[in-house]
């Protein structure tokens with residue numbers, strides 16, 4: 756029976772919430788610190804160079820890497836139906852912005868090589884970038900189809916919902932490839948030689964470590980069916 760002195764919220768739920776949100780808040784700080792450090796290091800190179808067609812590549816790729824990472828992070832902690840609905844909307848917006856940035860960044864570097872008459876996809880970074888670009892198209896298309904046209908494509912919503920786990924799994928694989936490609940990009944000779952001091956390259960490892968810790972700390976094992984979901 757509810758009386759004047761009964762708390763409106765179940766205390767156990769409140770405890771779960773406050774404990775999780777503390778861990779979540781810490782992981783967001785660590786993740787954003789890593790992203791900021793990564794962005795800062797790339798921008799610190801760009802400001803030392805004359806602005807040209809190449810500049811669009813790292814600028815838009817930074818935006819893409821950021822959107823891709825944040826877009827995943829914001830969905831990781833969703834639990835209730837309401838949170839999932841809101842999270843999905845934000846995830847879709849952020850990933851679409853990221854995808855458009857990737858198209859601009861990709862076009863800029865390919866066009867830059869066309870006008871300067873250079874060979875294409877010669878480095879590991881360039882080859883991985885091309886593969887990633889194709890993967891990104893499939894990942895985005897699949898995500899949009901299961902989210903917004905579930906019955907049309909997959910027959911019914913229940914079947915589409917069962918496919919979410921594949922989108923989640925391939926999304927994490929994509930994130931690993933995104934960071935691998937970006938790390939190879941920042942290690943291109945042109946980027947290293949224009950860093951204020953080459954000795955600062957170790958800071959890229961710090962940035963990467965922070966991002967990994969931030970993302971891994973937010974993974975919910977119950978969403979993978981490894982543990983049972985928390986009681987609300």
Ligand code: HEM
Nearest residue numbers: 813816817865868875876878880881884885937940941943
């Ligand atoms: C944000 C960090 C990044 C930096 C600093 C960067 C830097 C560079 C540099 C210096 C080049 C020219 C040298 C080379 O061909 O290896 C290049 C080429 C290339 N990058 Fe990036 N990159 C970054 C992120 C990405 C990402 C995330 C992708 C994935 C789509 C990507 C895709 C490519 C491709 C496909 C080429 C080769 C284009 C061609 O050969 O026509 N880059 N990048």
